Amino acid sequence: MSIIADSVKFHGKLSELYELAKKGKIETNLQGSHTRPCKFWTATKILSGIKNSIIITHGPSGCAYGVKQAYKLTNCRNSGQTYEPVISTNIGEKNVIYGGAKELWGAIKEVDKKYSPEVIFVATSCATGIIGDNVDSIIEKMESEVNARLMSIHCEGFSGEYRSGFDLVFKQIVNLMDEPTEQSRAEMSHMVNIVGGKMGAERTEVDTDVKELIRLIKGMGAEVNSVIAGNCTLSEIKRAPSVAVNCALCLDIGYAIGKSMEEKFGTPINSTILPYGIAATERWIRGAAKYLNMEKEAEDLIEKEYMFIKKEFEESKKYLKGKIGIVEGHDAVKSLSIAHMLKCDFEMRPIIFNFHPWSTEARRTSIDYLLETGIDPEILITKGTLAFGKYESMRQTEDELLLFLGDMDIKSLVYFGSSLSFPNIPVIDLNAILNRPRFGYRGALKVAKCINTALQYSFRPRSFLYKTMVFPKNCGLSSAKSLTPKLSQDLPDCTVYAHGRRGQCMMK
Incomplete structure (x- = not known):
């Protein structure tokens, strides 16, 4: 393997990168062009997953617009339920001087009367955070005047990085919960919560990953009380502490609410990485079964699920041992989970490509878990990752990867x-x-088949025409919403960000 030293910023084990970051020996700050959502956005993303609730964004109207477009409309479309609006107090220049208390008071009264939600969340924006509107005092005075439950969420974007928005709301949600009783615990001893859902309803027409986890829980003979916050209700949230165990969907995102519920109510938490592959899925199932007292049922389920895929899985797997899997690292938790699957299930050699050093701090919970379980994947960071631009999709990083791979046989790489x-x-x-789904046993089989199909067609070159659309010659790059969501979005953005054609549609 040919390594071009000038192109490589780091090449080594995850544990080595982790130590360098802790000691300040590698840059962990994001470049100005490598931005993430603000605390306000991530907080409202979680809030959007609670049914029959209204979010009042206390600030300028633009903040509400973004949240509505990105989250609430998507949730309602996915679930087929009536649209639950995102409301703005629509403060302006005068309010920035004199305060927006009057506007907030009126908005709460109007929302309660017009929509009759179970909960009204008041999310503070940067503007109201800066001027110091006393939102808590207003809510306290209005609680007796409205039917809805009121809760303030202090999530102004400047007050923390994006991860803090997730943690803030999950910890706040715990305050909506009822103290468990002996009776409620007994009645729900066969139930779990799946915690760490980041947004709203799953698509009704697709067998999603969350649906697969629910299917496995039910296959063991248990039930799911709620997916928090994935289209959950206030009544589900209230009784959530009485379940046998909280199962984290995503270890990092689910840890905040799981740990808070454990400390406040004694509800145990089953924490694993995303259950990509058989090894991670079995840890997830057995972790839940321990608290449900269903160890035998869990083993029966594991045997049944594996036998269902065994023939095809083993046939697909035997060609994968020793192959190299290059895993895009910009989605840190997902890349760690895929690396775990490649190593444990397929005996491949995973290399996480351009795992930004910033992620060592943002995703430390998942990194700690992976290292504690004995998985220490190889990390390759090229200099393009730390340059201005969208490092996920830059021509520079792809050229650097090809230099790293040298003249390796493409039939040994995916x-x-x-x-x-x-x-x-x-x-x-x-x-x-x-x-x-991509989780669980069926997901493991699907991934194994995908790898083999990709290897079988390795002789077929990628589309030159399509590549010129993604990377226009001598004029920057085009984007599907800046290439960050990639092809996972329904509607691509065909705008070309290029010299002489900015803002024009590629199809013209």
Whole structure:
């Protein structure tokens, strides 16, 4: 393998990168062009997953517009339920001077009367956070005047990085919960919560990953009280502490609410990485079964699920041992989970490509878990990752990867990433798998088949025409919403960000 030293910023084990980051020996700050959502956005993303609730964004109207477009409309479309609006107090220049208390008071009264929600969340924006509107005092005074439950969410974007928005809301949700009783615990001793859902309803027409986890729980003989916050209700949230165990969907995102519920109510938490592959799925199932007192049922389920896929899985797996899996690292938790699957299930050699050093702090919970379970994947970070631009999709990083791979046989390599990436090796785009799920045993079989199919067609070159659309010659790059969501979105953005054609549609 040919390594071009000038192109490589780091090449080594995850544990080595982790230590360098802790000691400040590698840059962990995001570049100005490598932005993430603000605390306000991530907080409202979780809030959007609670049914029959209204979010009042206390600030300018633009904040409400973004949340509505990104989250609430999507949730209602997925579930087929009536649209639950996102409301704005629509404060302006005068309010920034004199305060927006009057506007907030009126908005709460109007929302309660017009929509009759179970909960009204008041989410503070940067503007109201800066001027210091006393939102808590207003809510306290109004609680007796409205029927809805009121809760303030202090999530102004400047007050924390994006991860803090998730944690803030999950910890706040715990305050909506009822103290469990002996009777409620007994009645719900066969139930679990799946915690760490980031947004609203699952698509009704697709066998999603969450639906697969629910199916496995039910297959063991248990029940799911709620997916928090994935289209959950206030009544589900209230009784949530009485279940036998909280099962984290995503270890990082689910840990905040799981730990808070454990400390406040004594509800145990079953924490694993995303259950990609058989090894991770079995840890997830057995972790839940321990608290449900269903160890025998869990083993029966594991045997049944594996036998269902065994013949096809083993046939697919035997060709994968020793192959190299290059995993795009910009989605840190997902890349760690895929690396775990490749190593444990397929005996492949995973290399996480361009796992930004910033992620060592943002995703430390998942990294700690992975290292504690004995998995220490190889990390490759090229200099393009730390340059200005969208490092997920830059021509520079792809050229650097090809230099790293040198003249290796493409039949021994697969690339786990976006279909809009163009390394000259077989590509597996898990976001483009529409006939999901990707979790569990069925997901493991699906991934194994995808790898083998990609290897079988390794002789077929990627589309030169499509590559020129993604990377226009001598004029920057085009984007599907800046290529960050890749092909996972319904409607691509065909705008070309290029010299002489900014804002024009590629189809013209």
